[in-house]
Structure formats: structure tokens, C-alpha cells
Amino acid sequence: MRQKTAAVRLARVLSILERVAYNLAVCVMLLGFLFPILWMILTAFKPGREAFRIPPSLIFRPSLSNFVELFGARFEGGRILPVFLPNSIIVSITATVAVMVLALFASYALARFDFKGKNVLGVFVVASRMLPPIGSIVPLFFMMRNLGILDTKLALVLVYTALNLPLAIWILWGFVQGIPKEIEECATIDGCSRIGALFRIILPLTAPGLVAASIFTFIFSWNDFQMALFLTRANSKTLPLLALSFQTIEEGVVWGPMSAGGTLIMIPMIVFVLIAQKYLVKGLVLGGVKG
């Protein structure tokens, strides 16, 4: 009898230990993923040469001097705040709105209508995500030049829209399919047109999908470095291109302003993730796994 209770107790202790181990392991994993990001944000607020100190200082008087320097004339001729930031905002928002409108109609048609070539279209939407964007830069460069829109925000908007449409259509397609047809049929019987039903019924019901798809589009446009590197020169540069300007001849890499720049680019993204995390996970799973 006593032996048995000892065994039960041992099993219980083991299972608690195991749980502790899992929790610890997850904590270590999270620390590994988040610490580098936190470190850059911390470095951004370190004054002057504090960023270079080894052993690194954890306690210091936070200062905005790195941001002041970042926005000064030294980097990109002081155009970061008045030009790069608005460029990034305008391009990302315009691309996001364009993707949402186009994708809503396309995904609705794919989910609700039966038409010739529908399967081909579906495959086409999926397959176009396989193409490596790097493969398109040379022709895109000359296409934009021939259209006379090289180094304009329009060129970036066009490219980001085309690159993000497939994923958005994919996510929304799943969402529209999940809405029972009967709801719309009722609306049509009650005298609603197809478009009316789309806006009054489908739009609110697919809101989570729309939120997910639009945040993905926004973040990918906001984060894009590669396309902007090829398609912009002076006028339409966006924030991620800042990454190139912190290698200086006199001082090597300037850690302070670099961390400030990185933090500036990260902040909207982190805010979005925190606000819309639920939808993002759902969108990811739909976009990544479904099909």
C-alpha cells in the first residue's frame, strides 16, 4: 500500500517536473526570438557611445539623441522624416487598399460562381506565389522605365499589389467559402443585388480575413527592401532602404542611429501584430496550410 502511494507520488512529481521543463524551454525559446529585437530597441535609446560599451550596459539614462541624429542632415541628407517616412506610409496604404478591393471581388467570384476556367485560375493564383520576385526585377526595371514611372511611388504600388494579391485572394477565398450561401440567397430574395449582398453580407462576415490579408499586405509592403532597392533612386525611396546608410567611412557602422532607424521601421509592425494577432494567426494558417 505504502509502496503504491510512493509510486503515485513519484509519478506526480515527475509530471510536475516535466511541466516545469516545458515551460522553461518555451521561455528560453521566446527569449531567443525576442531578445535580439528588444536589444535593438534598447540600443536605440542609449546615448552616444554607450552603444559600443563592452560589457554592455543594461542601465543607462534613455536618450533620444540617436533619433535626433538619424533625422539630421547626416543620413540621406535629412530626408528620412520628410520624404522616406511619407513614401513608406503612402505606398503601403495604397497597395493595401488596392489589394483588398481587387481580392475581395476575385475571391468572391472564385468562391461563389461556377465558370469556365475557374480551376485554372485557382491554380494560377497559387502558382504565381511560387515565382521568386528576384526573377522579375530586371524586366520590371525596364517596364517601369518604359512607362516613365521608374522611381515613383506608383511603380512600387503596382509591384506590391501584384505580389500580394495571390495571398490575399487565397485567404479571402477560404473565408467566403466558409459563409453559408443561404444567407446571401435570403438577402437577394429580399431585393438585394449581388453587389449589395457582397457589401452588406459578405464584407462584414469576412472582416477577420480582410483584416488578416490587409495587415499582411501592409507589412510586406512596409518591409520590402529588395524591390525598392531596384525600382527607386532618389524620389521614392522607402524606409527599409535606410538599412544601407549606416556604414560610414569615418566611424564604421554607427550602431546608435542604426538601431534608431531599425526601431522606427519596426514599431508600426509590432503595433499591428499586437492589435491583430488573432486574425494574423488565422490568416497564416489559411494562407500557409489550406489547400
Add this chain to the structure above:
Amino acid sequence: MRRVGSPKSRRALAPYCWVMPSVIVIVGVMGYAFAKGFSISLTKWNPFLNPTPVPVGLGNYVKLLSDPLFRHSVYVTVVFAAGSVGAEMLLGMAGALMVQKLRFLKGLVRTSMLIPMMLAPAIAGLIWKLFMDIDFGLLNYFLSLLGLPEIGWIADKTWVLPSVVLVDVWQWTPFVVLILLAGLQSLPPEPYEAAEIDGATRLQAFRYITLPLMKRVIVITLLFRTIFSLRAFDTIFLLARGGGPGQNALTLSMYLYERAYIPFHMGMAATASYIILIITLLITAVILGLTHGAGSTE
């Protein structure tokens, strides 16, 4: 708009009107780019010396494939992709299994996981540049605390490729964790209950229940990560510009940029991008072929 035929045929046209704008944008930009890219790849073209491309047939393909540096970059790309995707899948599976066991704060963990993967790869490059600096970087500081010799990281011939792999693994393991976690949570509980009654160990349950049931999700995640790691550009560009020391991190996309695009060999650049596409398709086919044989769950 002109009215076409009877109301019935108009209704048949409706879906196309809804889909067309998207198709036009995708085809007009990406479709055009890839078609045009192929025709450029068949020419010798330096737009700033001779404005008209000179047709050379498959000459560029032959030239690239016989260039030792290009072949080196194919090798680097494959090693980079295999190393980072392999580590991401293993760590991602381990992470997903651990997170699934959590009782509390699952949501918080999931949210935190979203942050690295939503980070601009260019910024990830900057963060790790900060970490991997030989003199001021935290990684070497940690190594010295542990009494280990310091490493050159991205400034060292041997370490540059493992370093960029490490950054890719850091940024994309959370993606794998999230997707696999969603897969794990949608598994039915019954097979596990049956296995427990039959006295199966947890390892057996994982091997004979979890893996087969998760196969589809695992394959799709693997494909995604492979496709995306083959085209990685931003982080490598920032951490190992020009291919890094000894050009040991010269992936195909770096080769394309440094060796073809910058010196204005547009034909070569287009050819390199087609070779990236072909390699992507080949590896995709291999992955699908290998995993299809092992008992599909569909």
C-alpha cells in the same frame, strides 16, 4: 459598357468581370515580367553600352553554368536552403510540441512568435549585424563569458554561411512553430486515447500517429520555407554583401545582383533569375515526389 446578348449570357460573363481586374494586375506585372525575363535571358544586353539586345540563344545559360563562381553560388544556395530549412523544421516541430503542452499563456506565446517573422528582413539583418560584430557584438561577449574563443561571424570565411543560416533560422522558425502548432491542435484526440490504452510510448505515438496525421501540414510548411529560402535576399545582402568573406555566402540572388545586375549584364541577370526559378521548381518536385511515396494521407 456595351450590353452583350441576352441576360443569360451576361450573367455568364459576370464572374470574369469580378476576377479580371486581379488577373490583369498579376499577369500585367508578374506574368509580363517573367515572359519578358525569358526573352531577355536569350540575349546579350548591356543597356548602357548597346541599347538593342543581341540574341545569343541559350548562350547565357551555357556561360553561367560553366562559370565556376556561378556553380559555387548554386552550391551555397543549396547549402543555405538545406541548412536553414532543416533546422527550422526540427526546431519548429520541437517548439510546436512544447507550446502545445502549455496550460497558460499560449496566446501570449503565439503573439510573441509573430513578431520576428513580421520583422522586415532588412531590419533582421541590421539586428544581427549588431549582434555579430567582432568587437562590440553581444554574441562574442557571451562567448567570452563562457570562456569560449571568439568567432569572426560574418567577417570570417568559415563562419559567414552558418551565420546567415542562423539569422534565417531565427527569423523563420516562429513561422514553422505557428503553422505546425495549428496543425497539432486540429488533430483528433481518439487515436491518442487508443494508443494510450494499447500502452504505446509517447515516442511511438509521435512516430505512428502525429507524424502521419501531420504529414500534409509538414510537407506544405517545408515547401513554403524551401521556396522562400531559395530566394532569400535582404538579410544576406545586408550581412554578407558581395558574398561575404571568400564569397562563401554568395547565394544565387547575390550572384544575380553583384555579378550581373550591377555590371549591367542584363541577359545574364535574367538568365540567373530563370535558373533560380528552375532550381526552385526542381527542388519542389523532388520534395513532392519524396513525400508522396511515403503514404499520402489525402
